[in-house]
Amino acid sequence: MPHRLISPRTASPQELDAVVHVLDGADIIIHRLEGTITHWSIGCENMYGWTREEAVGEKIHELLSTRYPVSQEDIQATLKSRGFWQGEIVHRHKRGQDINISTRCVLVNLPDGDQSIIQTNSDVSALKKAEESVKTREAHLTSILDTVPDAMVVIDQKGIVMSFSKAAERLFGMTADQICGRNVNNLMPNPYRDEHDGYIGHYLKTGEKRIIGYGRVVTGQRADGSRFPMELHVGEATANGERIFTGFVRDLTSRMKIEEDLRQAQKMEAVGQLTGGLAHDFNNLLTVISGNLEMIEDKLPPGPLRDILRDAQEAAADGAKLTGQLLAFGRRQPLNPKQVDLGQLVSSFSDLLRRTLGEDIKLSTILSGAHFDALVDGPQLQNAILNIALNARDAMPKGGSLTTEVSRVTLDADYAKMYPEVRSGNFVLISMTDTGSGMTDEVKKRAIEPFFTTKEVGSGTGLGLSMVYGFVKQSGGHLQIYSELGRGTTIRIYLPVSAGGNAGQTDASVGAAKIPLLRGSERVLVVEDDSRVRKVAVARLNDMGYTVIEAENGRRALEIIKARDDIALLFTDIVMPGGMNGDELAQEAKSLRPGLAVLFTSGYSEPTLAAKDILAGAQWLRKPYTARELAGKLRDLLDAS
Structure with a gap:
């Protein structure tokens, strides 16, 4: 609501004396428009250390070494046009320390045609110190939350998102501005989305806990609609008489994939032991069968029976080949390395x-x-x-x-x-x-x-x-x-x-391992659909000093490129799901940013098998690659651009 104008009132010197006398304990200074102090309350003596005799007749801005947020000319112009000015200034105590002041100045007319200013001051130094302490603690807390790899989401008792950490932004693919003020069920797929508000209501009504205080594996949903497994821990607190809930979220995609790979390896190990054992025993049976068939064949005259026997021997030989393959799978075949x-x-x-x-x-x-x-x-x-x-x-x-x-x-x-x-x-x-x-x-x-x-x-x-x-x-x-x-x-x-x-490895190559990795500070966009491979690539680039943005597919990467003009290099897998592969992404990106450097990576032996027309000037890196190989390719491209 805009401030109303205050027309300057006319006050006699006696009236000004009365004001200071009645409010002598308050922090009141009356001075001329040009700054000469005419009245100085006891409250000001206590606040500033200057006695009334020392202050009266001095220029206020000189005595108190006033620091204004704007120029004195602007303040005087405001006083003349609006009749008052208020704001925060800094005064100097007689002993030399700074005092943060919240001040309000009102313009009054004197009978002789001159003008004075009635200035009321409040010491807000303790408040400013508290505010700075709160800001420091907030900055410290924010830096911790931005560094912690687990995502953090804070909601109120209605399920509305109040806070959304940087890790949460990366995990769910949306910014805090996009989700704060909305229901947290937007981060869940159905049926959890429709049922979530009922969970909170049931807890507030009965006190029965389902997730609060416990770790639980649930399903999350990103902004693009993709789902992922996550580990959720929820804590509870009360602020201003209302409940708030803090959820810490950990993406389990990579861990579950590793566990799945480990189970697969263990299964193959078990199957290998079983098939190897069976093949070994079956080979013994085939040895008996084929040996007896040979002895029978020697005693049979030529004729139909001998032909039938030969078919049986060929079948036994095929069985021996089959057991040989089973022994190979079971790692029990005799090798001569x-x-x-x-x-x-x-x-x-x-x-x-x-x-x-x-x-x-x-x-x-x-x-x-x-x-x-x-x-x-x-x-x-x-x-x-x-x-x-x-x-x-x-x-x-x-x-x-x-x-x-x-x-x-x-x-x-x-x-x-x-x-x-x-x-x-x-x-x-x-x-x-x-x-x-x-x-x-x-x-x-x-x-x-x-x-x-x-x-x-x-x-x-x-x-x-x-x-x-x-x-x-x-x-x-x-x-x-x-x-x-x-x-x-x-x-x-x-x-x-x-x-x-x-x-056979050369001394030079051995010595190269001791040479520090080539580093850089440019911004790199990493595009990789495999979350584990992407995580490793991002970690390596961060260790090399680069600023990294990551995307899980070509469409998302193109959105980032359109929104930012500070990306120096695109590091992309060639074959990706989602309707846009790496070479198509690179063509689109180069049309938008002609100066963009491009580094492809591929699991194929030759990139031309995955991308028929590799972009001119681009380079490629075959998976798996070492950190040193990646560092070298990056500097080759970035230094040439």
């Missing part, structure tokens, strides 16, 4: 693969780097490569391409954290990438299970990848499947380097 140059092994095996796959499939072999020595059973590895190639051929009935790449990689601790069955260290990586039909998520989960197959009945045993998995694990390595439906599949075999392979 030797130091092998895997680059040479794969290259020499390419001719056999080319004849096996046929003319409709283009076969490419790439050796990235050198020193591919590993301690492995060469023939068994070739058998594993052949099994993968045959699966790739079946996934490309109309032809396509199969690319095999051999390289040296280092799996660091960050990568090992994402996959419980993986250990960190130096490996030789054999990646086989096809352009076939790809796999669904359900098929990927079961791809290495014995006897699981998507082929027609009679077209396969479902033991190909199972055998590969068992062989790789028995060799101390790791198998990973990367596939996108309709785009193709990459099978990656990690085999630990042998002592000879380590010895």
